[in-house]
Amino acid sequence: MRNHPYDKLKDHKYEKGIFKSPINQVNNIKLYNWRNDCLPDFIWIALILNYYNREDAFLKLSLIFKGIEDSSFQFDSLQLSYIFSLDKPHQIEFYNIILKYLDIDVLSPLTIVFNQNQLFKEYFTIESFNVEDKLFILGNIVENYGTNKSDGATDVQYIILTFYFLIRKNIHLTEKTSEIGDYLYKYPKTPHENDEMRIYRPTVRSMFGAVQHDIYQYHPEFIRLFWKELLEIGGCNLRYGEYINHFVLDENFIEDVKLEFQKLIIENSETEIEDSRFNVIIGSSVYALKVLNELVECNLRNKVMGRLGLRILIEVYITLKFNQKKEQEEPKIWEEYQEYGIGKYKMILIKAREVNEFENSHLNTELIDALINEQNDEMFLNVEVRYFKKDIRNRANDVGEKELYDLYYDYESNYAHGLWGAVRESAMLKCVNPLHLGHNVPDVQLNHGLADVLPDAIMVFKKLLSFIDDNYSLSEKFISKYEVKK
Numbered sequence: 350m351r352n353h354p355y356d357k358l359k360d361h362k363y364e365k366g367i368f369k370s371p372i373n374q375v376n377n378i379k380l381y382n383w384r385n386d387c388l389p390d391f392i393w394i395a396l397i398l399n400y401y402n403r404e405d406a407f408l409k410l411s412l413i414f415k416g417i418e419d420s421s422f423q424f425d426s427l428q429l430s431y432i433f434s435l436d437k438p439h440q441i442e443f444y445n446i447i448l449k450y451l452d453i454d455v456l457s458p459l460t461i462v463f464n465q466n467q468l469f470k471e472y473f474t475i476e477s478f479n480v481e482d483k484l485f486i487l488g489n490i491v492e493n494y495g496t497n498k499s500d501g502a503t504d505v506q507y508i509i510l511t512f513y514f515l516i517r518k519n520i521h522l523t524e525k526t527s528e529i530g531d532y533l534y535k536y537p538k539t540p541h542e543n544d545e546m547r548i549y550r551p552t553v554r555s556m557f558g559a560v561q562h563d564i565y566q567y568h569p570e571f572i573r574l575f576w577k578e579l580l581e582i583g584g585c586n587l588r589y590g591e592y593i594n595h596f597v598l599d600e601n602f603i604e605d606v607k608l609e610f611q612k613l614i615i616e617n618s619e620t621e622i623e624d625s626r627f628n629v630i631i632g633s634s635v636y637a638l639k640v641l642n643e644l645v646e647c648n649l650r651n652k653v654m655g656r657l658g659l660r661i662l663i664e665v666y667i668t669l670k671f672n673q674k675k676e677q678e679e680p681k682i683w684e685e686y687q688e689y690g691i692g693k694y695k696m697i698l699i700k701a702r703e704v705n706e707f708e709n710s711h712l713n714t715e716l717i718d719a720l721i722n723e724q725n726d727e728m729f730l731n732v733e734v735r736y737f738k739k740d741i742r743n744r745a746n747d748v749g750e751k752e753l754y755d756l757y758y759d760y761e762s763n764y765a766h767g768l769w770g771a772v773r774e775s776a777m778l779k780c781v782n783p784l785h786l787g788h789n790v791p792d793v794q795l796n797h798g799l800a801d802v803l804p805d806a807i808m809v810f811k812k813l814l815s816f817i818d819d820n821y822s823l824s825e826k827f828i829s830k831y832e833v834k835k
Contacts, residue, residue: 380558381567383502384495385786389575390428390568393456394505395494396486400455403504407537409450410508416446418516426564427512430571433466444472458483462578484583484784491783500541503550506557507536513564529556579784587778587790590797592651596804602831603642606814609823610635617821625683626676627821630669634817637665641810644803653764653775655802660761662809663753664741670748670816671739685733692732695721753812757805775799 381387388395398406417424422439425431432443447456457475461483464470494501510533532552539545610631617627640658649655668686676682694717701714721727739747745754763771777789778797814833817823828834 380561381565383497384491385576386567386572387561387565388491388495388502388505389572390430390565391505391509392487392490392494393429393459394427394508395490395501396455396458397451398501398504398508399486399490399493400452403537403540406504407508410511412450413446414512414516416449417443420446425517426566427509428566428568429463430568431566433463433469433571437468440468444469448472454478458486461582462487462575464578480582484579487579488583488783495783498550498554500550503553507533507553509564510553510556510560513560576786580786580788583782583784585780585785585790586782588781589778589792590799592798592800594650594801594803596801596807598645598803598807599831602807603638603645605827605831606638609827610638612824613817613821625687629672629683629686630817630820633665633669634813637662637810637813641806644806650801650803651798653771653799655806656761656764656771656799659802659806659809660758660765662806662813663758663761666809666813666816667741667745667748667750667753667758669813670750671744673816673820674748688730689733691721692730695727695730696732698727753809757809 394410397410400406401409420439420442422442424443432440435443453473454475456473457478460470460474461480493499494505496502514533529552532549533556535545536549536553539549541550613631617624617631640661644650644655644658647654649658672682672686679685697712698714698717698721701712701717721730737744741758742754745751745758762768764775773789775797776792778792780788780790811831811833814823814831818828818833823833
């Protein structure tokens with residue numbers, strides 16, 4: 350699992366229903382995403398670093414900076430949006446400085462993006478340079494220089510810092526930061542493979558982040574048009590989720606569970622009619638078995654419905670365990686739980702009677718009516734809408750299953766409610782063309798698979814079996830064979 354500097358929940362500040370990320374707790378500072386917001390403005394520097402070896406690239410950029418320093422006007426920024434805003438004579442002067450030290454094909458790939466800038470096209474177009482090759486180069490740039498902590502991105506940020514240190518002279522180091530100056534001096538002379546760069550690179554990135562607000566002028570329209578142009582030129586490269594299911598379920602498992610349940614039912618047949626506790630525990634467990642069987646039989650392991658099945662298994666298990674914990678202080682908890690469930694059905698039936706239009710619907714009002722009235726007339730049945738005084742999260746905590754809720758139930762609930770995280774994971778494909786910024790494409794052909802949910806479903810179901818064994822005793826042979834207590 351990837352480590353992140355802000356991967357602890359305690360680092361987040363809870364405020365008005367929101368856990369605020371540490372970086373978002375800093376007031377009055379707008380930080381821009383390096384790849385999405387900054388790279389388009391500095392991509393010409395990345396092209397130079399990419400074209401030449403690192404030593405030659407730094408040398409050529411230093412010569413370009415010397416040319417800028419000697420130019421006839423004050424050159425204020427390395428951003429392309431600024432360069433393109435210069436009047437024609439000053440743009441021409443800058444392009445001549447560039448071409449004095451660079452091969453023309455270094456920046457030529459940008460002509461397919463900035464095709465509305467006639468002056469730039471005039472200086473850097475190469476007719477024999479085809480679109481596919483230009484897109485390939487730009488794709489490599491975004492891939493290798495777009496990640497903020499990559500070596501390439503750090504090199505670009507170093508060049509930007511150098512410009513403001515040496516040319517604009519609006520960044521200054523004090524005696525307290527002299528060590529940083531020493532790092533910056535050694536940075537271009539040190540290969541990335543050297544151990545010292547583990548100190549130098551973070552120093553460059555931290556320095557850039559600290560002064561970004563002062564030296565970078567964000568031009569949203571320029572950035573938007575840059576990515577829009579690339580999205581329209583190149584084709585998508587879609588990535589489908591394809592998973593190999595390594596987990597193998599013993600083919601006899603479900604049948605053996607059926608036999609165990611059947612044995613329990615026979616052993617408790619004399620008290621079954623009046624024993625709400627037994628009925629709820631075994632009835633709910635059979636319901637869970639039915640869900641598990643459908644997950645396996647209908648091959649839902651890699652499907653959305655498989656995740657909903659796992660959520661059901663978790664809730665059944667936690668509810669039974671919670672009821673058992675509370676039965677000493679609430680002796681009628683099992684009967685009340687049954688009444689709560691039937692009461693929920695009564696509420697549906699009351700509303701259904703007001704509509705009375707259920708042709709071709711799975712909502713069988715006659716069956717629901719029969720279920721509600723099978724023990725007592727519905728006129729004596731109240732409808733409890735707040736039966737559980739604790740939500741499923743607190744119930745899970747109460748019975749020592751916090752992890753089961755935090756890592757599994759909460760995740761599957763995203764699928765049950767159709768929240769965007771689940772929609773993104775299951776119904777949207779990622780385009781891995783680096784020039785398309787990882788945009789999503791709807792999986793209208795329904796080919797995108799999900800990771801296998803069956804191992805987790807079996808894990809939860811074994812917890813349920815262990816719970817049943819604690820209350821009614823499963824056979825030792827079954828417990829041992831399937832390692833239920835492990």
